[in-house]
Structures are given as C-alpha cells and as structure tokens.
Amino acid sequence: QVQLVESGGGEVQPGGSLRLSCSVSGFTLDSAAIGWFRQAPGKEREGVSCINAAGMGRIYLDSVKGRFTISRDNDKKLVYLQMNNLQSEDTAVYYCGTTLGLYKACVKGQQYTSWGQGTQVTVSS
Numbered sequence: 001q002v003q004l005v006e007s008g009g010g011e012v013q014p015g016g017s018l019r020l021s022c023s024v025s026g027f028t029l030d031s032a033a034i035g036w037f038r039q040a041p042g043k044e045r046e047g048v049s050c051i052n053a054a055g056m057g058r059i060y061l062d063s064v065k066g067r068f069t070i071s072r073d074n075d076k077k078l079v080y081l082q083m084n085n086l087q088s089e090d091t092a093v094y095y096c097g098t099t100l101g102l103y104k105a106c107v108k109g110q111q112y113t114s115w116g117q118g119t120q121v122t123v124s125s
Contacts (some may be wrong), residue, residue, distance in 0.1 A: 009119030021094030
C-alpha cells in the first residue's frame with residue numbers, strides 16, 4: 001500500500017528554519033518523482049519543489065529558490081524539504097505527493113497519484 005506521511009511542521013519566527021520530512025512506504029524512491037506542495041488559507045495548492053526518481057533533477061517555485069532545498073535518503077525512504085529564512089508568506093499546510101505509476105521526471109503541472117495528510121507551517125512574529 002502506497003503511503004506518504006509528512007512531519008516536521010511547526011511555528012517559527014520570520015527568518016527561522018524548519019526541515020520537513022516525507023516518509024514513504026509501499027514503493028521505492030527511485031521509482032517516482034516526489035513533490036512538495038503547499039496550500040495557504042483561501043489559496044490554491046501550489047507546487048514548491050520536486051525531486052525526480054533518479055534523485056538528480058530538482059525544481060523549485062521561484063519564490064523559494066535559494067531558501068528551500070529538497071533532498072532524499074533512499075535507505076530511510078525519506079524526502080526532506082529544508083526551509084531557511086522563512087517568511088510569513090510561507091505559512092501554509094505542506095503536503096508531499098508522488099507521481100508513482102505516471103512519471104519519473106519533475107514537470108510543472110503534472111499529475112500526482114498519492115498524497116500525504118499534510119503538516120502545518122506557521123511563520124509568525
């Protein structure tokens with residue numbers, strides 16, 4: 001059974017850092033792309049970052065480039081999102097998703113087949 005579980009969210013002050021984790025089960029990380037998305041209240045879900053099945057290709061939302069880094073640990077079946085210099089506009093529920101069964105590459109706008117339940121990130125002074 002395919003499952004994704006996010007963790008690591010919390011509340012931080014502007015300029016702070018958090019590291020989100022996405023734990024996957026039911027498949028291996030080299031079989032699909034993994035993406036991080038976020039949804040703020042009243043806004044649509046937006047793609048934040050993605051790492052491809054080979055682990056070599058990464059894409060980022062323009063507003064997080066230079067601040068967020070996606071990485072993964074194949075043995076632990078974890079995908080991380082390191083978030084530095086967090087700002088109030090980063091406040092959202094963050095989700096990870098997989099393209100398992102469809103794609104191995106990261107392409108903006110592509111369909112994802114399974115999602116986690118989300119973890120809340122709040123940036124506030």
